[in-house]
Amino acid sequence: MIEELGSVRDAWRDALSRVEFERPDTEFRDRLIRKIDGSWPRPAGIDTSTGFALQIAVQMLCTHQDDGTARQLVRAMIDHRERLLDIALDPGADITLQPIEAALNTAAAQTVLQASAPDRAILRRLVCFFIERFPRKRSLHSSFSSRLLASAYAAWLLQDLDLLRELTSLRASVGEYPLQWPFLRAIAKRSRTETVDGVSYLRCDDESARQEFLRFFRSNRWPFPSQRPPELGREAVFMGPNLGAYYFSWLYLQTFAPTPIRQTDWSVLGELMMG
Numbered sequence: 001m002i003e004e005l006g007s008v009r010d011a012w013r014d015a016l017s018r019v020e021f022e023r024p025d026t027e028f029r030d031r032l033i034r035k036i037d038g039s040w041p042r043p044a045g046i047d048t049s050t051g052f053a054l055q056i057a058v059q060m061l062c063t064h065q066d067d068g069t070a071r072q073l074v075r076a077m078i079d080h081r082e083r084l085l086d087i088a089l090d091p092g093a094d095i096t097l098q099p100i101e102a103a104l105n106t107a108a109a110q111t112v113l114q115a116s117a118p119d120r121a122i123l124r125r126l127v128c129f130f131i132e133r134f135p136r137k138r139s140l141h142s143s144f145s146s147r148l149l150a151s152a153y154a155a156w157l158l159q160d161l162d163l164l165r166e167l168t169s170l171r172a173s174v175g176e177y178p179l180q181w182p183f184l185r186a187i188a189k190r191s192r193t194e195t196v197d198g199v200s201y202l203r204c205d206d207e208s209a210r211q212e213f214l215r216f217f218r219s220n221r222w223p224f225p226s227q228r229p230p231e232l233g234r235e236a237v238f239m240g241p242n243l244g245a246y247y248f249s250w251l252y253l254q255t256f257a258p259t260p261i262r263q264t265d266w267s268v269l270g271e272l273m274m275g
Contacts, residue, residue: 002271004214008221012274015223016063024056029069033076038083046087047099053077054105055242057112062242062270077109081122089125095133100126100147101239104154108246116263117250123158127151127167134170145176152184153238153247159202159254164188179235183212194260201260210256217252220244221273245273
């Protein structure tokens with residue numbers, strides 16, 4: 001299962017010794033928590049704050065080096081889940097500007113300490129909200145494309161084939177993602193649903209789709225941009241270091257592993273992400 005991904009262990013050993021991946025100090029951790037819980041005195045983008053918080057937590061859990069910081073950051077996202085979702089999925093706000101990525105990060109935070117796949121109830125809320133509110137005009141701001149992509153991956157992580165097909169049918173093409181969008185549409189078209197122990201999974205037996213998935217997964221596992229395939233351009237990483245690898249690990253475990261897996265342990269996730 002791990003061999004087909006190749007090894008990035010040496011790259012991560014080097015990366016973890018650099019300032020970009022050093023442990024956050026107490027001041028930075030507390031600032032993130034205050035931005036998440038709403039006590040920060042200035043407006044704060046919850047997509048950025050939840051992204052940083054989850055990225056730090058995932059790295060610490062993955063390397064088995066949590067000093068309590070990961071749990072504090074995750075706990076803040078759990079305790080203030082409804083606040084985050086009310087902002088990210090506000091029906092009165094402009095859908096093209098809403099921090100959809102924060103809802104995806106919030107779904108992941110609910111289960112990350114248990115090494116379980118992102119919370120399906122929150123993912124469903126996100127995907128249904130996005131589909132219902134999707135603007136029908138043809139010309140959209142380029143920044144909205146990243147929210148469209150995040151919503152499509154949320155539908156895949158939800159493992160709901162009907163919703164993934166509906167969401168990927170909203171646009172035949174997305175200019176900012178000429179590689180990933182056709183790939184996501186292909187996954188939606190070529191996959192099937194399988195039920196294991198009463199739980200539904202999206203499964204794909206198509207070898208070309210699998211190889212394309214592995215290409216993106218391998219790219220997301222590298223810590224630095226210079227290490228990723230240049231031909232992928234801006235599509236080489238999804239939502240930043242650690243986060244892309246974490247989300248792709250769960251896509252792999254649920255859709256492409258020999259038997260679908262919804263819960264594992266951080267030794268397995270560490271091998272998938274940094275092994």
